[in-house]
Amino acid sequence: MPTPHISAAIGDIAETVLMPGDPYRAKWAAETYLDDIKLVNEVRGMLGFTGTYKGNPVTIHGSGMGMPSISIYANELITEYGAKTLIRIGSCGAMQHHIKVRDVVIAMTATTMGTTPSAGFFKEINYAPCANYGLLEAAVAAARQKDTGVHVGNIYSSDIFYAERPDLDEVMIRHGILGVEMEAAELYTVAARHGVRALGVMTVSDHLLTHEALPSDQREKSFGDMVEIALEAAFAA
Template structure:
C-alpha cells in the first residue's frame, strides 16, 4: 500500500499545500499572517515549523504565497534557498522594515532596493574572483515602479545596506555608508538577491522606513506588523 510523499525541508513542511511561484517575504511571521488575513482569499496555511508561518491564497484571482523569514542573512538564506530549489518559487519579494540613514528619507517612506551593499560574508560561498554587485531583478523592479506610479505612491529607488550587525560597535559605520549615498539599512536583501541570482530567478526587496538611525525616530512593533500597507499592496500586485 503506497502513501503520498510530499516535498518538505527541515524548515518548511507544507503537507501537500501549494506554494505559489510568487511569494512575499516579510521578516515577521505575524506580518505574513496579517497579509494573508487582510488581503488573500481561499487561504491555506502551508507552514508553521518553528513558528515561521506561511500561507497561500489568491489576490485578484492570482495565486500568491506569503511567509515570514526571520532576521538576518542566515535565516533569509535558508528560507529563500529552500523556496527556490525545493519548492520551485520563481519570484521572491521581501517586504521589510529598514532604518533610514539619509536626512530626507523619513518614517513610512518606501524604498525599492535596486542594489544591496553588504558587510556580510554570505557571498564567500560562491568563490567569486572579485566583488559581486548584489542587485535586484530588473523585471520585478520595473514592474513594482510602474505599480507605485499607477497608485501615485512616491518611492525611492537606490542602494541599501544589508548588514549582519544590528548593534554595531563601530559608531561611525552608518555615517560612512550614508556618505556613499546608501539610503537605509536592513539585514536580508543581500542573501536573497545572491540566492536568486545563483538560481536564475527573480528577487526584489521593498522596504518601509520604520526608524531613522540618526534622528532617533522609530515606529512601534505593532505598527510594523499592521501599518505598512502601502508596501504590501505594491508587492501583492507583482503576482
C-alpha cells in the same frame, strides 16, 4: 516533499512568494490581502500561507531575521517548491535626511560587509547583489500610484542588529546608502544563483539620523502600502 524547515506539500507553495521576516506579519498580510488562504507551514513557528491576490496564487512565508535565515528559506522555496518570484517585504532604518518614516524603499542593489553565507561562493570576487529589473520597474510604477514617499537605490544589508560603528554609518551615508536592513543582499544572491526573480520592498520604521521611530501600533497600517506594491509588482512584471 517537506524540507527540514518547510512542511508544505508539493503544490502548496505558489511560484510567487512574499517574504516578511516576522512570521506573524506573514499571517497579518495573508489575512489582509489574500483570498482563500491556507496555512501551509508552521515548522519552528515560521508561518507560511498560500492564497490568491486578484486570482493569482501567492504564498506569504516568513524568512526569519538575518541573511543566514532568509538563505535557508529562499533556497528551499526555490529548489524544492519551484518558487520563481521572491519579494522581501519588511522594515528598514533610513540613512538619508530626505527619507521619512513610513516611506517605502525599493532596493535596486544591496551592499554588505562581505560576510554573508554566499561569500564562500565568490572567494576573492566582490559580487554585487541586485534586484530583478522587471520587478523593480513594476514596483516603482505601483509605488507612484500611492500617496507615499518612495525611494529607489542602494541599501545596506547588515549582519548585526545592534551595530556600534558610527564611522561605517558615516561612510555609507556619504555614499548615498538609503537604509539598512538584514536580508535583501542574500535573497538577491540566492535568486541569481538559481535564475529566479527577487526584489526587496521595505517600509521605513525608524531613522538613524533623526532617531524617529514608528510606534508599534501604527506599523500594520503603514506596512500596507509596501505589501500592495509588492503584490502589484509581482503580477505586472
